[in-house]
Amino acid sequence: xxxxxxxxxxxxxxxxxxxxxxxxxxxxxxxxxxxxxxxxxxxxxxxxxxxxxxxxxxxxxxxxxxxxxxxxxxxxxxxxxxxxxxxxxxxxxxxxxxxxxxxxxxxxxxxxxxxxxxxxxxxxxxxxxxxxxxxxxxxxxxxxxxxxxxxxxxxxxxxxxxxxxxxxxxxxxxxxxxxxxxxxxxxxxxxxxxxxxxxxxxxxxxxxxxxxxxxxxxxxxxxxxxxxxxxxxxxxxxxxxxxxx
Numbered sequence: 001x002x003x004x005x006x007x008x009x010x011x012x013x014x015x016x017x018x019x020x021x022x023x024x025x026x027x028x029x030x031x032x033x034x035x036x037x038x039x040x041x042x043x044x045x046x047x048x049x050x051x052x053x054x055x056x057x058x059x060x061x062x063x064x065x066x067x068x069x070x071x072x073x074x075x076x077x078x079x080x081x082x083x084x085x086x087x088x089x090x091x092x093x094x095x096x097x098x099x100x101x102x103x104x105x106x107x108x109x110x111x112x113x114x115x116x117x118x119x120x121x122x123x124x125x126x127x128x129x130x131x132x133x134x135x136x137x138x139x140x141x142x143x144x145x146x147x148x149x150x151x152x153x154x155x156x157x158x159x160x161x162x163x164x165x166x167x168x169x170x171x172x173x174x175x176x177x178x179x180x181x182x183x184x185x186x187x188x189x190x191x192x193x194x195x196x197x198x199x200x201x202x203x204x205x206x207x208x209x210x211x212x213x214x215x216x217x218x219x220x221x222x223x224x225x226x227x228x229x230x231x232x233x234x235x236x237x238x239x240x241x242x243x244x245x
Contacts, residue, residue, distance in 0.1 A: 007023065037208055037232070
């Protein structure tokens with residue numbers, strides 16, 4: 001499987017203070033990688049740094065195979081190359097309608113309105129409703145649909161389930177798999193709902209205190225909850241810091 005995105009020895013943080021320490025990970029083309037861990041583990045910081053919203057404090061980020069080094073590019077340039085973030089707050093404009101969001105995000109070669117609605121038919125009757133009036137689930141569908149309008153090569157999704165019922169989250173994760181199959185996009189998913197995330201992902205890593213302490217096939221981690229719990233609670237290293245490959 002070819003690499004869609006990789007980072008090596010990535011360090012990141014805020015105001016020059018690192019909270020992510022020499023993290024290495026990789027997601028293959030058409031693969032879903034779940035990034036798990038307790039609050040404060042550095043998951044959101046990692047995604048923001050991959051997307052270019054935060055400057056890296058060390059290491060490299062490469063897009064594609066053999067890979068273009070995008071470490072010095074800003075978020076707009078990374079997005080144009082196909083690295084698109086769905087942030088945990090969804091970043092929607094409350095006064096704009098769903099249709100306006102999708103039109104503003106439209107990009108040549110991106111998914112058209114009908115293609116987006118094919119993944120999220122629930123949005124069809126809500127296209128002319130202001131985003132601020134949509135339900136939490138509809139807002140998340142719109143945020144992902146807006147990303148799809150840019151035809152991402154790698155989709156970074158931060159806290160998909162935030163504020164959503166588990167049943168809604170499960171449906172969205174099923175749709176994410178359909179998107180991966182239908183578009184060949186890759187997904188890096190930061191998620192607190194561990195069981196649902198592992199059920200949807202191909203591989204997973206667990207971060208604690210800004211480091212990767214466990215990595216492996218998602219199904220294997222799901223089948224070993226005791227080992228997973230020890231990683232969450234103790235931070236004892238259960239796998240090499242590198243999760244590449």
